[in-house]
Amino acid sequence: MKIEVLEKDETNLRLVIKEADVPLMNALRRIALAEVPTMAIDEVVMIENSSILQDEIIAHRLGLTPLKTDLDSYNLPEECECKSEFGCNLCRVTLTMDAESNDGTRTVYSGELVSENPEIIPVSDKVPIIKLVKGQKLKLEAYARLGKGQNHAKWQPVSVCAYKYYPKITVPSKPCKDCTKCVDICPKNVYTIKENKVEVKDLLACNLCMDCVEACPQNPPAIKVEWEKNAFIMNIESTGSLSPERIIQEATKILDNQLKEFKKQLKAEAK
Ligand SMILES: [Zn+2]
Numbered sequence: 001m002k003i004e005v006l007e008k009d010e011t012n013l014r015l016v017i018k019e020a021d022v023p024l025m026n027a028l029r030r031i032a033l034a035e036v037p038t039m040a041i042d043e044v045v046m047i048e049n050s051s052i053l054q055d056e057i058i059a060h061r062l063g064l065t066p067l068k069t070d071l072d073s074y075n076l077p078e079e080c081e082c083k084s085e086f087g088c089n090l091c092r093v094t095l096t097m098d099a100e101s102n103d104g105t106r107t108v109y110s111g112e113l114v115s116e117n118p119e120i121i122p123v124s125d126k127v128p129i130i131k132l133v134k135g136q137k138l139k140l141e142a143y144a145r146l147g148k149g150q151n152h153a154k155w156q157p158v159s160v161c162a163y164k165y166y167p168k169i170t171v172p173s174k175p176c177k178d179c180t181k182c183v184d185i186c187p188k189n190v191y192t193i194k195e196n197k198v199e200v201k202d203l204l205a206c207n208l209c210m211d212c213v214e215a216c217p218q219n220p221p222a223i224k225v226e227w228e229k230n231a232f233i234m235n236i237e238s239t240g241s242l243s244p245e246r247i248i249q250e251a252t253k254i255l256d257n258q259l260k261e262f263k264k265q266l267k268a269e270a271k
Contacts, residue, residue, distance in 0.1 A: 006204070006233070013236045013244035016166065016204075018228075025163050025232050031251040034150040037076055038157040038241040039069040039120055041095065041142045048139040051130050058130060062142055063154045065110045066123040066239040069146070071250065073119075076146045093120045093144040101132035108132060113142070120144060123240030157247050159237050166231035167206035171198045172222035182212035182223050198223065204233060 080091035111125025149156035175196035
């Protein structure tokens with residue numbers, strides 16, 4: 001297998017993966033979406049809420065606010081040694097909010113959540129939680145826990161985790177006379193015209209929609225779009241709770257553990 005990094009920043013990772021197959025790519029994609037744990041607010045104790053929103057709606061909004069996650073210091077509640085319904089400081093983080101509007105209307109943002117652990121804070125402090133008018137108050141205590149996307153989307157570490165086949169395009173060998181239909185129709189601007197000839201400008205942008213092939217007036221079409229069987233372009237966009245490379249590393253670790261467990265059970269059964 002060969003992996004090449006195309007793009008990388010704090011929340012995005014784009015990879016070219018060669019000599020892999022669909023089952024592996026799909027397993028990693030699904031694990032990244034549903035099984036890599038991340039931190040999210042799971043329980044809210046409302047102390048005072050005189051706003052116009054019900055407690056449940058505020059709790060829901062807080063739950064969907066992405067939190068920075070520390071996978072090395074915290075346990076999943078079901079795996080924690082405390083075995084407590086309430087959790088301990090290894091499986092739970094307490095955040096508080098005490099917001100009030102003294103004059104006029106104001107928006108309360110996620111940045112007003114105060115965490116007991118300065119590492120576990122909202123990814124962005126600009127997520128609007130609620131609007132308060134003069135005299136309204138919101139005071140609460142929230143408990144964040146690790147969880148998995150398969151139980152609730154708030155625990156999904158990625159907003160996008162997808163792959164596509166690596167495109168393979170054969171452009172017409174001879175210049176086409178007065179026809180730029182394939183170039184004009186491409187929604188991803190893959191082609192360009194150089195000296196009357198169609199050229200591929202941005203191969204990786206191609207999403208194999210085949211519009212260019214259908215637009216070609218020649219029969220058979222002069223342009224050919226195919227894909228490499230064992231090469232993929234993978235896109236991972238993190239919510240900001242974990243780095244995208246950490247998410248994919250965790251996914252491979254989880255897959256590895258599942259296979260080890262399978263092997264162990266198989267051995268025990270076969271005895
Ligand atoms: Zn615990």
